Amino acid sequence: MATLEIRDLHVTVEADNATKEILKGVDLTVKQGETHAIMGPNGSGKSTLAYSLAGHPKYTITGGTVTLDGEDVLEMSVDERARAGLFLAMQYPVEVPGVSVSNFLRTSATAIRGEAPKLRTWVKEVKGAMERLNMDPSFAERNVNEGFSGGEKKRHEILQLELLKPKVAILDETDSGLDVDALRIVSEGVNRVRETGEVGTLLITHYTRILRYIKPDHVHVFAAGKIVESGGPELADKLEAEGYEAYTKGGASA
Amino acid sequence: MAEAQNIPVGSTTAGSIAVAAESTVATRMSAPPSFDVADFPVPHGREEEWRFTPLERLRGLHDGTAVATGDGVKVDVQAPEGVTVEAVGRDDARLGKAGTPVDRIAAQAYSAFEKAGVITVPKETVLTEPIRIAVHGEGGTAFAHQVIELGAFAEAVVVIDHTGDAVLAVNVDYVLGDGAKLTVVSVQDWDDKAVHVAQHNALVGRDASFKSVVVTFGGDLVRLHPRVTYAGTGGEAELFGLYFTDAGQHQEHRLLVDHNTPHCKSNVVYKGALQGDDAHAVWIGDVLIEAKAEGTDTYEMNRNLVLTDGARVDSVPNLEIETGEIVGAGHASATGRFDDEQLFYLMARGIPADEARRLVVRGFFAELVQQIGVEDIEARLLEKIEAELEATV
Numbered sequence: 001m002a003t004l005e006i007r008d009l010h011v012t013v014e015a016d017n018a019t020k021e022i023l024k025g026v027d028l029t030v031k032q033g034e035t036h037a038i039m040g041p042n043g044s045g046k047s048t049l050a051y052s053l054a055g056h057p058k059y060t061i062t063g064g065t066v067t068l069d070g071e072d073v074l075e076m077s078v079d080e081r082a083r084a085g086l087f088l089a090m091q092y093p094v095e096v097p098g099v100s101v102s103n104f105l106r107t108s109a110t111a112i113r114g115e116a117p118k119l120r121t122w123v124k125e126v127k128g129a130m131e132r133l134n135m136d137p138s139f140a141e142r143n144v145n146e147g148f149s150g151g152e153k154k155r156h157e158i159l160q161l162e163l164l165k166p167k168v169a170i171l172d173e174t175d176s177g178l179d180v181d182a183l184r185i186v187s188e189g190v191n192r193v194r195e196t197g198e199v200g201t202l203l204i205t206h207y208t209r210i211l212r213y214i215k216p217d218h219v220h221v222f223a224a225g226k227i228v229e230s231g232g233p234e235l236a237d238k239l240e241a242e243g244y245e246a247y248t249k250g251g252a253s254a
Numbered sequence: 255m256a257e258a259q260n261i262p263v264g265s266t267t268a269g270s271i272a273v274a275a276e277s278t279v280a281t282r283m284s285a286p287p288s289f290d291v292a293d294f295p296v297p298h299g300r301e302e303e304w305r306f307t308p309l310e311r312l313r314g315l316h317d318g319t320a321v322a323t324g325d326g327v328k329v330d331v332q333a334p335e336g337v338t339v340e341a342v343g344r345d346d347a348r349l350g351k352a353g354t355p356v357d358r359i360a361a362q363a364y365s366a367f368e369k370a371g372v373i374t375v376p377k378e379t380v381l382t383e384p385i386r387i388a389v390h391g392e393g394g395t396a397f398a399h400q401v402i403e404l405g406a407f408a409e410a411v412v413v414i415d416h417t418g419d420a421v422l423a424v425n426v427d428y429v430l431g432d433g434a435k436l437t438v439v440s441v442q443d444w445d446d447k448a449v450h451v452a453q454h455n456a457l458v459g460r461d462a463s464f465k466s467v468v469v470t471f472g473g474d475l476v477r478l479h480p481r482v483t484y485a486g487t488g489g490e491a492e493l494f495g496l497y498f499t500d501a502g503q504h505q506e507h508r509l510l511v512d513h514n515t516p517h518c519k520s521n522v523v524y525k526g527a528l529q530g531d532d533a534h535a536v537w538i539g540d541v542l543i544e545a546k547a548e549g550t551d552t553y554e555m556n557r558n559l560v561l562t563d564g565a566r567v568d569s570v571p572n573l574e575i576e577t578g579e580i581v582g583a584g585h586a587s588a589t590g591r592f593d594d595e596q597l598f599y600l601m602a603r604g605i606p607a608d609e610a611r612r613l614v615v616r617g618f619f620a621e622l623v624q625q626i627g628v629e630d631i632e633a634r635l636l637e638k639i640e641a642e643l644e645a646t647v
Contacts, residue, residue: 054602057594082604090602094595098559098617104603107613111604143617144599160603 002032002069002085002167004053004200010063011045011052022048024225025064030168030200037203037211037236040222041244046204047091049222050172054088055081068168083112085167089157089174096144101156102126104144105163112164129162133189151182158189169193170202175210187213208240223247287354291318291365294358303357306536306568308504311475313395313421313449315359320421322366326396327420329371330388334381337410338374348372348401352427353455353481360453360479363423366397373412377405377431384411384628391420391448398424402438406431406459411628412438416472419445424452430462432486437465439631443638444472453479458518460486467626468524469635470497470505471642477506484515493522495537496622496635498642499565501530508538509554513547522554525622527615528565537587539571543580551581559618560591561611612643 011023022045030036040046052059053066055078066073068084076084096104105126110116117125130139133155145153154174161169171190175183191214193199203214211219211233219235220227221244228247229235282302285294296317297304304316314320331339342348349370355361373385387400402412408431416422430436442450450473458464470476482491491511499505511520526535537556558567571585592614600610616639623635 054598056598077607078598078601079604079606082602088602090599094599096596096599096614096617097590098615098620099613100617103613103617104600107605107609108600108603111606111609164603 002200004030004073004086004168004202005067006053006064007066008064009049009052009061009066011048012060012062013048013058014060021062022059022225023052026226028220028227030202032167032200033197034218035194035201035203035214035216036218036220037205037216038220038222038227039205039208039236039239041248042206044222045225046222047172050088050170050202050204053081053170054078054086079111087161087164087166087169089154089161089169089171091173091176093145093153093157095146097146099144100141101144102140105140105160108160109163125163129159132162132192133159134185135159150177151179154178154182154186155189158186161193162189165193165196166199168200168202170204172204173206174203175205175207183210184213190214208236211236221247283356287356288361289350289355289364291358291361294361297358303508307477307506308475311449311504312359312451315362315421315423315449315451318362320362320395320423322368322397323394325392325394327398327418327422328390328392329398330390331371331373332386332388333373334383334385336376336379337381337385338372338376340372340374341369342372343369346370346372348403348429349399350425350427351401352429352457353453353483355425355453356479356481357453359423359451359477360425363397363425363451363453364399366423367399370399370401372401372403375404375408375410378407379405380409381411384413387412387414389414389416389422391416391418391422391444393419395421396423398422399427400424401427401429402436403427403429404431404434404436407433409435410437412436413631414438414440416440416442416444416448416450419448421449422451426452426454428454428456428464430457430459430464432460432462434459434462436463437467437628439467439469439626439628440478441638442468442470442472442476442478444476446472446474448473449475451475451477454481456480456482456491458482458484458489458491461488462486463490463492465492465627466494467631468493468495468507469638470495470507471638473503473505475504477504477508479508479510481510481512482520483512484518487515487517489515489518491518491520492625493520493524494622494625495524495526496619497524497526497535498639499526499528499533499535501564502532504534504536506536506538508536508540510540510542511552511554513541513543513550513552516547517549518547519550520552520554523622523625524555525557525559525619526567527559527561527618528567529561531564533565534568535566536568537570539585539587541573541583541585543573543575543577543583545576548577548579549581550583552583554585556587557618558589559615560589561615615639615643
């Protein structure tokens with residue numbers, strides 16, 4: 001069973017000619033089939049955790065370990081991490097002009113699967129996944145993220161999640177900027193992947209709203225660069241009622 | 255008037271639209287067009303038409319010190335039946351009909367060539383096979399003149415391939431009779447040291463269609479000046495260009511479409527990718543709509559994709575309109591870069607870095623390649639782009 005283990009992770013970022021520590025010792029274990037929600041106020045370091053795990057060059061790991069099934073993730077390049085089974089659904093996916101969605105998806109699937117998918121089954125697979133996400137077929141011919149609305153970008157991210165079938169999926173604020181209809185469609189996509197039981201999900205969010213659609217097994221409160229409280233789904237209800245105030249007043253503790 | 259500018263990566267410029275009583279496209283040149291090199295002062299580098307060009311790398315083409323050597327270029331022409339291929343003397347009446355040299359090197363080429371090539375496709379002859387002109391640099395210096403003339407309603411595809419190493423200054427005239435259709439693909443696939451400066455003059459007849467595809471990969475310095483004028487109404491010109499500028503290369507494309515005749519069309523699309531230190535691409539796109547050219551329909555676009563730090567693009571679209579009675583006129587220029595965030599996104603989907611870069615460059619050029627409309631050339635160009643990427647990424 002695939003397991004992502006994060007131990008005492010410390011991460012810094014260079015900003016304004018100064019080195020700033022963003023993650024200050026994160027511990028977390030995500031197993032295949034589990035869904036963990038990481039919730040926290042703005043600036044707590046949630047997205048830094050997501051991008052550090054994916055290997056974004058902006059972030060420097062200064063301590064700790066990350067392993068996927070015992071393999072050292074931090075030693076891997078960004079593409080190696082993806083091929084090892086890590087997937088990051090991004091909050092702000094960038095435009096890639098000149099590259100069509102269909103070409104991108106196929107190139108990506110070929111890289112992840114280690115061989116080009118058979119054309120006939122692939123076309124069906126993509127078409128089916130797009131239909132389930134209420135995406136118009138013409139979407140495949142557009143350039144990656146170019147001129148996409150916020151909702152289209154998120155659907156495109158989840159489309160990739162469905163097609164690439166990672167071992168561990170990190171969803172970075174997938175719910176932000178979505179109206180209720182789009183949120184439902186995107187959440188259903190995530191749930192289809194979860195129901196296979198083959199993916200561990202790390203759901204990073206600011207709001208509790210998405211947790212009405214995607215039910216987490218574990219909820220963690222993230223503040224000032226680490227997890228300060230962990231619990232079951234009931235913790236989300238508490239956050240819904242009380243907000244993050246208790247955690248943001250200096251010296252937050254569990 | 256548009257001030258030329260070095261466009262910072264990631265920015266877009268709309269260039270300028272000038273409404274002028276007198277053409278600034280013409281007046282900003284240092285001297286009026288002339289066939290005689292003596293009519294042009296030796297450029298010092300600050301002139302509008304020379305300010306982007308590194309004169310010291312022109313190997314003397316601009317100042318009269320370059321002298322033709324016997325081993326300049328070897329030209330081999332393969333033409334289907336029905337086509338006349340001639341080498342003619344300087345006094346042949348067919349030379350220089352499509353346009354007059356507009357700068358000192360073009361005039362130098364015209365003043366210095368010994369024999370000119372003339373290729374004629376008789377009227378109403380429709381070729382099914384391309385005319386192929388192989389220009390191979392033998393390491394020396396050459397001045398040349400080439401005429402390609404299509405009679406009325408003739409149709410032809412011409413492929414001009416430049417390879418090897420040479421210092422070459424040349425004028426090429428394309429003369430299209432009424433209703434003729436000419437596609438010219440000029441591929442600059444020179445070795446690293448070559449210097450190639452050329453003026454291409456197209457004279458588009460009534461209801462004729464001219465399509466120029468310029469593909470520049472090689473050379474130390476390539477400076478091309480494709481120009482179009484119309485001899486009758488209903489003419490169409492499509493000017494497509496594709497360049498891949500590597501470290502240390504200077505590739506300059508200066509276009510002029512002179513809408514001097516009513517009811518003609520032009521469409522200009524040039525796209526370039528740059529990578530490596532001191533890769534320098536220059537694109538000047540001048541479109542002039544003269545007062546008498548009512549019903550003109552024109553669009554020009556330049557797109558650049560900067561793949562690495564250290565490369566530089568100067569892109570200057572300039573549209574000058576002397577009449578408002580037109581169908582359409584537009585222009586655009588944009589320089590974008592393949593940045594770390596795009597690379598990260600593609601890599602985060604399992605795609606290795608070199609393949610990610612290839613994917614982006616292929617995509618960038620694909621649309622333009624598809625517009626060429628000559629199948630075997632499209633396939634060849636895609637192969638060339640692949641090879642360029644293999645060799646340098």
